[in-house]
Amino acid sequence: MSGQLVGYARVSTVAQDAGLEGQLKTLEGAGCTRVFEERVSSVDLPAREKLAEALRYLREGDTLVVTKLDRLARSTGHLHDLLGELEAKGVSLKVLDMGVDTSTPTGKLIFNLVGSIAQFEREIMLERQREGIAKARAAGKYKGRKPTARAKTGQVRQLQSEGMGATQIARKLGISRASVYRILADLKIDSQEIEGSW
Template sequence: MIIGYARTSTTDQKAGLEAQERDLKAAGVERLYQEQTSATGPRKALAEAIDYARDGDTLVVTKLDRLARSVADLVSITKQLETKGASLRVLNLNLDTETPTGKLMLNMLGSIAQFERELMLERQREGIAKAKGEGKYKGRKPTARAMADEIVRFVDKGMTREAVAKELNIGVASVYRVLSSLKS
């Protein structure tokens, strides 16, 4: 059986999910698992797809980055499939792990993708540091500190810290933090 897996990081990426679904169906996918979740969180549909795979089945994805978050993750996924007697196919790379060359290429491309991601993150950190040095990067405005007067007013009225947090739509820890900073 040909099993498909499609994923986008956010629910805003509806077109991306539809494009993956179209490409997977064109590749002959008989059973499709899809989800809209970050690669860093739990991927329930991926776990279900791998669990469903049997001997001789193929898990198909449109791109490598839709499947794995790192080389270690990729190796883990391919090992799980291999243990079940299933293979992996990546459409945009025309790659299939049923062949020794496919397995080699998958590991090489996974390593390159992880390397590129790490370089991108490093450049991003450098850009943020440079912008901070030039006074152009201020970060997010602290919302709870801006509400310090309201927090104190509500607490003085006898409201619990939890009720204050709910009323102002901020975290309870933020209420405690603001109150403790005012005591010092």
């Protein structure tokens, strides 16, 4: 039994309305009987309510249709999470501009290859990053990330000696209360003095 074709269209901003209209026409032309649309950034995943709604709506045998992959997923990892969720529901994914449909063996193979290549590229990038850091360390040029809270030790001590409490110090210096406590502990400020000043 063939299921329903369900479309998903997305643009990042209101200024891209023409792009949204284009996606809607393409999805309608592809035979989608229901389309979920939204204007939201690809990185702002929690706010993608219509995508979540589309995923809830889909039933076994249905196909989720998008015009391009970047309209659906924010990364390869996110794409594979979505594919896993769709597969668990018995739903296929069709990407129109790639001509790929995961309901076919070829479509599944292409997606697996895309995922494998992306993972390989990430591992190479991380290896190069590690090598670069090792070389910089050997040359005495790599210092690591500057500890921002620790760099404010003098200011924390000064403000504490003026009777300012941890919350006030943290707010004033833009660091966490935990950092304030750690700095004062490193300075070996008497615990009673610390507690008494907050």
